Amino acid sequence: MNAEINDETLEGAVGKLLIKKRMTIAVAESCTGGLVSNRLTNISGSSKYFIMGLTAYSNEVKKNILCVDPEILKKHGAVSKQVAGQMAVGIKFLAGTDIGVGITGIAGPTGGTRAKPVGLVYIALAVQNKLIARELRLRGSREEIKFQASQAVLDLIRKNI
Numbered sequence: 001m002n003a004e005i006n007d008e009t010l011e012g013a014v015g016k017l018l019i020k021k022r023m024t025i026a027v028a029e030s031c032t033g034g035l036v037s038n039r040l041t042n043i044s045g046s047s048k049y050f051i052m053g054l055t056a057y058s059n060e061v062k063k064n065i066l067c068v069d070p071e072i073l074k075k076h077g078a079v080s081k082q083v084a085g086q087m088a089v090g091i092k093f094l095a096g097t098d099i100g101v102g103i104t105g106i107a108g109p110t111g112g113t114r115a116k117p118v119g120l121v122y123i124a125l126a127v128q129n130k131l132i133a134r135e136l137r138l139r140g141s142r143e144e145i146k147f148q149a150s151q152a153v154l155d156l157i158r159k160n161i
Helices: 010-021 035-041 059-064 070-076 081-095 142-160
Strands: 025-029 050-055 099-105 120-127 130-137
Touching: 010 035, 010 142, 025 035, 025 081, 035 050, 035 142, 050 081, 059 070, 059 081, 070 081, 081 099, 081 120, 081 130, 099 142, 120 142, 130 142
Parallel strands: 025 050, 025 099
Antiparallel strands: 099 120, 120 130
């Protein structure tokens, strides 16, 4: 799957912006399973801006590596705006980058509940002294939800750097 506009992918546009602005990025992903990192590193020259990607499926990894507050996990759950934000801040700090990205959600087809249905995804961007977080309600197959979430993240980066 590749979304192109005028022969340029969203990840290509983000890569050009990162190089132009001399910024570095690190990504902490849960429900996308490394797709955002994969897309960012599919661009030739990505080593100039991409420092690290971490697929953090377990709460233990979120707590112990990304420093997500256990009380936040307990109170709001792994799929929450608060956890996505802490993942973004945690990976930014861990990698020493200009930008940190956090993604958590339910790609399905199982795992959803009435309160947190399949397709509920939270994305967050830590850049400069700002933390931007968004809730997404996506539809489709597991692969489609993952791709849509990656598109939303790349677009959020593009619009805020």
